[in-house]
Amino acid sequence: MSSDTIFALASGRGRSGVAVVRLSGPGATASLAALTRQELPESHRAVVRDIVTIDKKTIIDQSLVIFFAEPNSFTGEDVVELHLHGGPAILTALFDQLAGLKGLRPADPGEYTRRAFENGKLDLTEAEGLGDLVNAETEAQRHQALRQMRGALGAIYDGWRSELIGSLAHLEADIDFPDEDLPGGVAAAISPRIRELKTDLETHLADGHRGEKIRDGLDVVIIGAPNVGKSSLLNILARRDAAIVSEQAGTTRDIVEVHLDLAGYPVTIADTAGLRDAGDMIEREGVRRARARAELADIRILMTAADDPVIPEDFADLHRPEDFYVINKIDLGGAGDGPTGSLSLSVKTEAGLEEFLAALETEVVRRLDVSGAPALTQLRHRLALEECVAALERFLVAGEAELAAEDVRLAVRALGRITGRVDVEDILDVVFGDFCIGK
Structure with a gap:
């Protein structure tokens, strides 16, 4: 090529x-x-x-x-x-x-960047960061992609890999030269650091998929009974008529999505069918999809109305403490009843809307804060890191020196695949296939 x-x-x-x-x-x-x-x-x-x-x-x-x-x-x-x-x-x-x-x-698409990788100008994480930077639509996406393109994420993985290579060298020397005057018990000597490294990897993995959600957007879903104002709230957040608003119950049958920039972070907000015992087959399917989407959402906005404060039974198994509980239509009188921390507003008059948006933005920033350590951003990173952790777990219980060395070798290879040091030919087309032509 x-x-x-x-x-x-x-x-x-x-x-x-x-x-x-x-x-x-x-x-x-x-x-x-x-x-x-x-x-x-x-x-x-x-x-x-x-x-x-x-x-x-x-x-x-x-x-x-x-x-x-x-x-x-x-x-x-x-x-x-x-x-x-x-x-x-x-x-x-x-x-x-x-x-x-x-x-x-x-x-071809991504061919310039692929050549930069093949000529040692970028590692794979930097190339992926460049692709994300070109596609960034929010400040958080730009910040994360730029940091990755400049090597912050790759430096973490290369540091872990270098440590493991050093440990592997000692293990292989112990195996290859058993009669030499080498320090005994090499595996036992390096086990404490391997255990610490495994903990570091697990901490990196347990990030709540923060980096991936910054790339793809945090998923927020609005659920509630019919006619409580879910579609109206979606429209006012989107600043356009994204969903049909009607006094007739059951207007929303399918999921309606809008993509927003909240405090510099990408968010997808979904309006759903009203939760009730639906009469026809299409509305029943809409309710099923609403519940399924709510179960997978990162943030849920549970919505009721001040003029009808009855909490639907459907909320009982969907409600989580971290959910937003919003009481709409306070312009009709009263604030309704809700759990501690409920937010009251009127989508019609926009009373209380500023406070609701501030609370939602605060929660989004809390979950996706980019000021901390670099977060993994791709599913392939996660799979390789999980493979590395599994190999280190096997090392810590391995009985034979040869098996212990092989487990460390597999851990090294798993980390190397993230940055492109080894075994990456089969993933290059996937990595660069989504790039635009000319990049």
Whole structure:
């Protein structure tokens, strides 16, 4: 793959003031010479060049050109960036010329970043962080992705892996040179540190899926009886008519979702069918889905109405102490009855809405706080860490020195797969397949 020279639009598609086209590979410099008919500029220095057709008859555009000599480039290869005006006709003309040059082809999704990984410019966690950074929509996602791209998460895993490699070296020396004058009881000597490392790994895993939820969004669901104002609350949070609001009970049959940015954190809020003994088959299915979604939600907003404060029996098995209990329609008089910590509001007049939003944002920040240690962000990280912990558990009870060494070796390999040190060919397409073309 690296023998090819690739090209792609690295900036956003559509009309723009400036468009950036990137070339990477062994033919990047020859391609630049063919397009400019001038000497190669100094590496890392921006120059202005006319971009011309290969037959030299037509000027395509005047471009800012930057050449990055390997290995001091993003991909580790020779890279050329052309900063042109962003008109569609200019890009079409340029791509026609590039496609006609020998050895050049359009880049596949994520191919620039994949080459950076294969050339040792990034580890896999940094590459994943870069992908998350490109897709970040909230401040928390940006913060987490930037920290991961800069190596904070990979440094943790590499540190653990280095410790295990040191322990493995002592174990293998004890096995390979039993007659040498080596300290006895190597396995027993390193067991305390292995046990501490296992605890560190378990603590890292027991993070409530914080990093994954920052990537994907915290799941919040609104549940309650029909006509208590669930859809109205969803609409006011979304600031648009996301759900149908009607005085007729049972209007909401399926789950309606909106994606929000609350205090810089991603949140998905779902409106659900009213909990009651439904009469028709479709509404019964809606109630079933509401209950199923509520059981899996990170945060639940249990909603009643001040004019009908009866708590549905369905709440009994769904209610958790950390749930938000909201009493709506206080504009109709009274505040209703609810458990300690209940929040009263009127979606119609917005009375109490500010206090409710503040409480919800506080809970979201508490659960997803990005100020602490870096959190794992991918399911594959979690699976590899669980495999590592299992191997260390086997080491701590292993009787034979050879078995103990093999368990540490397996733990080392599990950690190495996270950063891409070993056994990653089968996951590269998965990691880079979701990247946009040009990155």
